[in-house]
Amino acid sequence: MSEMMMARDVYGDTLLELGRKNKDIVVLDADLSSSTRTAKFAKEFPDRFFNVGVAEQNLMGIAAGLASCKKIVFASTFAMFGIGRAWGQIRNTIAYNELNVKIVLTHAGVTVGPDGASHQALEDVALVNVIPNMVIMTPCDGPETREIILAAVRHDGPVYVRLGRSKVPTIDDKGKFQMGKAYILREGKDISIIACGIMVKQALDAAKILAAENKSARVVNMHTIKPIDKEMVIDCARKTNRIVICEEHMITGGLAAAVSEVLAEENPVRIERIGVKNRFGQSGSPAELMKEYHFTAEDIVKACRRLLAKTT
Amino acid sequence: MQIRELEKKARKIRRLIIQMLAKAGSGHPGGSLSSTDLVTCLYFAKLRHNPKNPEWPDRDRFHMSKGHCCPLWYAVLAESGYFKIDELWNLRKLGSILQGHPDWRTPGVTVASGSLGQGLSVAIGMALAGKLDKKDYRVYCLIGDGEIQEGQIWEAAMAASHYSCDNLCAILDYNCYQIDGKISEIMELEPLVDKWKAFGWHTIKIDGHNIRQILQAFDRAEKIKNKPSIIIARTTKGKGVSFMENVVDFHGRAPTPEEAKKALEELS
Incomplete structure (x- = not known):
């Protein structure tokens, strides 16, 4: 049986790894930092973490402003709220200006489980797919989550990374990860x-x-x-x-x-x-x-x- | 720049706004003219910037959240030397660096705007970046009165004071009109000062066409520590052109050639 991991756990760890290496990494969350795992970054780098409260539109706007000053910004919340409540902000302010914001949203899909329909984003990829300048990536397991987050940072521009909530088994013998290359x-x-x-x-x-x-x-x-x-x-x-x-x-x-x-x-x-x-x-x-x-x-x-x- | 020179400059900016809108055949004169004195004073007497190096990292930031008033911004940028005055005649034309709403194509514009309510959040991001980098630049953000009916403005209002953004100064162009009519009839904003105070802001109420008051307000805002400031500037929509003043129709309609001629005579 292969190892079971939550993509969001890997995301939290990878943010820490990045934060230690690069002081321009800034992380934002909208009151879900314990669930999205950005809380780990917040604990070690409180000065570079901003919890904007339950305010997704403001989350994306502040992320854009920080990115316009050359910060590499991660903005996280649940996929349903990040895309659903802030689509206009992502489209007009982040994507149109090609700002370096990494929108990493968790709890996508039905495997959110008991929280039900209001929290299960099933439309998010469709909504981002139609926005120019955006890149959309989603990992198949824990280790690939790290690869995707690192690739998102290497890419100078806006990225949407879609993560789930639940544990998923690690897949052996994967190919070499390269953004845009299946x-x-x-x-x-x-x-x-x-x-x-x-x-x-x-x-x-x-x-x-x-x-x-x-x-x-x-x-x-x-x-x-x-x-x-x-x-x-x-x-x-x-x-x-x-x-x-x-x-x-x-x-x-x-x-x-x-x-x-x-x-x-x-x-x-x-x-x-x-x-x-x-x-x-x-x-x-x-x-x-x-x-x-x-x-x-x-x-x-x-x-x-x-x-x-x-x-x- | 002295007060009389600023008044002269503002008149010139208003003339450019009329000329460029008449040439474009569409655009928003009302709010451009109501905020002209505010933005002119900012660029020619306050802002630390370098037109030869628009992306200078230490520059003060100006973000026009009420993006439909970009004719004003473009005129001020051209007069400051960011690009040639002749560019103004390409406003809203295909391939122009001067789009119908503020755009990254324009030297001096860092972040595009146009969808109302988003800019104050962007300005907070810029202010936080300044604090993180221990830079002393200030961030100015022009917002409209109709615009603050957007919920995101109040999300931002809460956050700016929570983060003690004393390097942020919002400028509210309170001309009392929005596209569909009088603010008080569409969606009342009062008590405005109380609202911003309640959200933790230092408020400065001024006559938005009085150059001395505008300059004093910018200086006073700079001295306020640990909280953001907002200059609530009472203005007249369409200011400077008698037949445009307080006329809702001119929120979003360009003057005809005849109207432009008449307006330019008044502004000469």
């Missing part, structure tokens, strides 16, 4: 499964189940949703001719949309989408919600079987 976790020739975030693990499990049925599935970790790795999408289309796209998000506007747009223009192939279909989340345990919203490896397997059964 990697193949498992090679296969019959079908491709392109996944991001916690769905990468489910995709790998699905590929194993399919292997037992003599079907070989390629599994791709599309950790950078914007800009999407077009080459990888086209390669999957050409080599396997069928693609299942998996994300813990609405099936509209997110990873599936980005992949579909590339396919429609460059190399149309049959797809299936694993995601939330036009409904809100609800309370429950993460495992129950994974089943309820059809996010399990078995759901991916079914989608693959449906696609593979189609002859045209």
